Amino acid sequence: MMQESGTETKSNGSAIQNGSSSGNHLLECGGLREGRSNGETPAVDVGAADLAHVQQQQQALQVARQLLLQQQQQQQVSGLKSPKRNDKQPALQVPVSVAMMTPQVITPQQMQQILQQQVLSPQQLQVLLQQQQALMLQQQQLQEFYKKQQEQLQLQLLQQQHAGKQPKEQQQVATQQLAFQQQLLQMQQLQQQHLLSLQRQGLLTIQPGQPALPLQPLTQGMIPAELQQLWKEVTSAHTPEEATGNNHSSLDLTTTCVSSSAPSKTSLIMNPHASTNGQLSVHTPKRESLPHEEHPHSHPLYGHGVCKWPGCEAVCEDFQSFLKHLNSEHALDDRSTAQCRVQMQVVQQLELQLAKDKERLQAMMTHLHVKSTEPKTAPQPLNLVSSVTLSKSASEASPQSLPHTPTTPTAPITPVTQGPSVITTTSMHTVGPIRRRYSDKYNVPISSDIAQNQEFYKNAEVRPPFTYASLIRQAILESPEKQLTLNEIYNWFTRMFAYFRRNAATWKNAVRHNLSLHKCFVRVENVKGAVWTVDEVEFQKRRPQKISGNPSLIKNMQSSHAYCTPLNAALQASMAENSIPLYTTASMGNPSLGTLASAMREELNGAMEHTNSNESDSSPGRSPLQAAHPVHVKEEPLDPEEAEGPLSLVTTANHSPDFDQDRDYEDEPVNEDME
């Protein structure tokens, strides 16, 4: 059964993924179609555009080209500049023409913002950067294409001038240019949308004081003529410092440099940093450490000798051939544009999904936080288990007061097991593949741990991170007379740990086994039968075995046990359940959440070992993570009792009012099951 459930979950997960991917496919198709039709749309009404206008445009384009070259040179140089200076000089002037053809990738400034705010996890950043790289590639191609067009145009113009022909052909060429510009604008538009979506999803935060992102509709619907007009306006707004100090000073008016002090309108259009020819790595130090920046032969679209252009997968022997392939097969055309568009949509989808998951995670964490702390503050937090002292008398009384009713049948112990909560019964005890217990090791007194996490252990089906021997000893030592009958030991287990309210046959057998096996447990004949006592000397003898673990771990345990252990367990459970290792490191958009997450992750690294180990320990052969892991399939034979028994039969047993009764519980069902 467990097996079934496990695979079910898995298949579900994959199903979801498949679904989404197929969705993407659909999306892709649609996008393609759409892209194509759009690619053709930029039909410019040439007739309406007078020749002067066209020439003006050409002029601007020419200037833009020059600027482009300069920009590229500048980039090379700026690589040597201190990033600080670059950052402090957002006034880097950007010719509109260049900005226009510069895809609105995330500017260095924004990038830095992101990095500083740490709103993104490294993984997210990586993804973003890769996206940016892809965009930059597109942009480069655009520029190349643009250059070619320019040259062609020049040539034709020359020929026409010499031949004295009337520029009908010229008009055609100009039309092409305009169409091309339209395409560029479209690209830009798309990228802006991309940015916008990022912003919407909180991936990008824009601070009020910062230069506005190029998100305004200004450029979106703008036609080249308007841009031209704008350039002129901007040009007139030139500031002295720009004229003197910048790299474009050699250019004529049409270069229309835009400074940071330029009218808001223009600054909106081009973020100064957008002028970097899309090469993100130039300004931000962190960017320079990008893999493909350092290694010229690594390319986001190239890997393992295969072109990674969506839907391509052409084999390229080496990087050079890849570049050739890229330029030939994926040059700027309708198809590439559409594919780029599609890719953007895919990215958007993913981002959307990420946002949703983040939201979910936040809810989960919030929920867990509340839950895990509640027991501490309130003795009877969830009305599940009355706070029971460890004394025997209490044990007698408490069981009755154990209201299992509030809980769901399937998850008797876990306070909240339904709905969005991730800590389902299954997840809870399926947590943690690691078989490690810090019990006696690490010198952490078991009593303190149990005392601290009493409520948690009682409520959550989390395996206590102690060996049976340790638990038995604890049970015995807690008793007034330091001696317990087997049945009383059983009772202690079930009373103190929700985990032991299931699979009774298993753990009881283990308890008996331990009692018999370890010399430290001494059986004493008593009036009312036999009782078990602890030979401390013997017990201590067997303790020093392996005090492994790093010191920090111990420290962790001491300090954060009360709160973190359960929390970690829960968190891990959720992770395991969702089997989303991908997201484990993915931080949340919310900084505080991210911090919390990282803290928790740390805890997981340390304290979790305990928790997990617990889980894996007694859980008959199955540990949570393992459950989530394919590898664990091996242990599935055990599952039947594990999952099936506990979930269905045992659960009901748990609800039995006679909680205090010893034999109580699931024993019977499970036993029957097993036998």
Add this chain to the structure above:
DNA sequence: CTCCCCCTAAACAGAC
């Protein structure tokens, strides 16, 4: 790789 610890499963026997 080996040793050791721990857990789980199971067979078995004796007592009630």
Add this chain to the structure above:
DNA sequence: AGTCTGTTTAGGGGGA
């Protein structure tokens, strides 16, 4: 006869 208790063996996972 069935259940509980106690013992013992076997096998596997995991850490050192």
